[in-house]
Amino acid sequence: MNYRSRRAFAREAKGLAFVLPALLFLVVFYIYPMCFAVRTSFFSWNMTSAMKFVGLRNYKRFFSNNNTVSALWTTFKYVLYILPSSLVIGFLLALLVYKPGKANTLARTLVFIPHIASIVASCAIWTFLMNPQYGILNKMLNLIGIPSVRWLNDVKTALLSVSFVTVWRQVGYNMIIFIGAIQNVQGEILEAARIDGASHFQIVRRMIIPLVIPTAFMLMILNTIAVFKMFTVIESLTEGGPAGSTTNLVYLIQQTAFNDYSLGYAFTMSVVLFLIILLVNIFQMSLEKKVNYDA
């Protein structure tokens, strides 16, 4: 008996030893910080002052303050602008290049490269392209008779411009995932359909689209979360401006914590961000089974 339990103990210890390094880092840099953020969101604190319990005051302030409400709204607007276009374009490109072949493979690589290229460097290029005076984009617009646009410097266009650059970075990723899904469908089924005289359009509508729906759904979730967490593109292109029109929640968290030093309040925003992303995750988990069975 004793021998048995000692062996069980040794097995337990061995398992834990293998997992321990990972667990240690997750606790220190993910789990503890999240708990600390939730707790501190109920306090008023600016680093130099002592923490003071204020209950829900930070949350009330969050939902009554113009800056935070507009940042929250902007966060959702980014999803609205980026999600549909990056999914649809990604899918169309996947249809275009999913078949093997040198030209298709090259095209896949070229479209994917924006996704891995340094964001800061890419945004430097886009700042240059979108420059109102000497940018090539305005030059092109002028050539087809459209007057110059102030892209990143205009409250009306800045959010769209930032979204546009993000779509450019994201489409290649969606395309690659869609290609994987189409290639899973492909093969004999498609061949059979083709022999039966189905047109290309019919194949896409009747076979490919229904079978890639689970993938599209998963991409929708992944993209939504990625857009909620956007920071570098905004920081590099507009620094949240003009007039705060491109400031999302993550950008505001960073500003509130490291420029204004109101940590309690910044923690409140972090918790709201966490809850929004949690909701998306729960939504995914609750629908995942259903979608998989339907497919």
Add this chain to the structure above:
Amino acid sequence: MMHKGFHWRKALHYLILFVVCGIFFFPFIWMLLGSLKSSTEVMDPNCFFPSVWRFSNYVEAWNYAPFDVFFKNSIIQSVLIVVFQIAIATLAGFAFAKLDFKLKKPLFMVFLATMMIPSEATIITNYLTITRLGLMDTTLAVILPSLVSVFGIFLLRQNFMMIPNALLESARMDGAGDFRIFVSICLPIVKSAVATLSIIGFIGAWNSYLWPMIVTNSLSMKNVQTGMRHVMGMDESLKPWHLLMAAANMLIVPVVALFLSMQRYYVEGIAKVGIK
């Protein structure tokens, strides 16, 4: 007749490919051209090709800011992050796939749950932790929160699970311990997953910006991303765009080259996330 129609379709396909690639890749082409122009040519949108191809712009850009320091920091940070991510993820992935212990399931659930915590929501606390440890403005500060990749743990676990148990049993009969089995039998089998994690981890670390920005402030600690951001803000009034484009190119090319050489592993990795 049939044959001719087939060719038309192919030509149309190539034409669309060409236009699409042209649109997506145009920013890089414009960057490349701009990086070889003179400081006046680069400001003139009517000038497409440089009159003289100034490769010396790259030397000038390299000296415009301490890019040698930025690159050194980026390489050190990214390599350290990848090495630790692999070590930690292979250990944990192996335990979750092949070892049997009571806390395995609950711990696995905890790991799954942490995937839902956005790192953007933890930066303030992590900043306080780093300050308290006296690590501000050090390499350690930049790398610490990235040393464990939960994605990597799941990837490795999946791969370890595919190893038949019979193989491990026979090694155990020969008297090999779990660590021996892990190192000399299992690790070599999951080589390609390790390659996948290293390329994805490296590119992620190389391109990360928010956290390095927060925990470093001296010029000598900046990496290529925060350094480039610093360079972008240097001459507010009249930016030397030809040098900035050269610098952008220097940042992009190494990662793209690395990606191209390990493209298969990278795509395998993101497809795993996708198809599950």
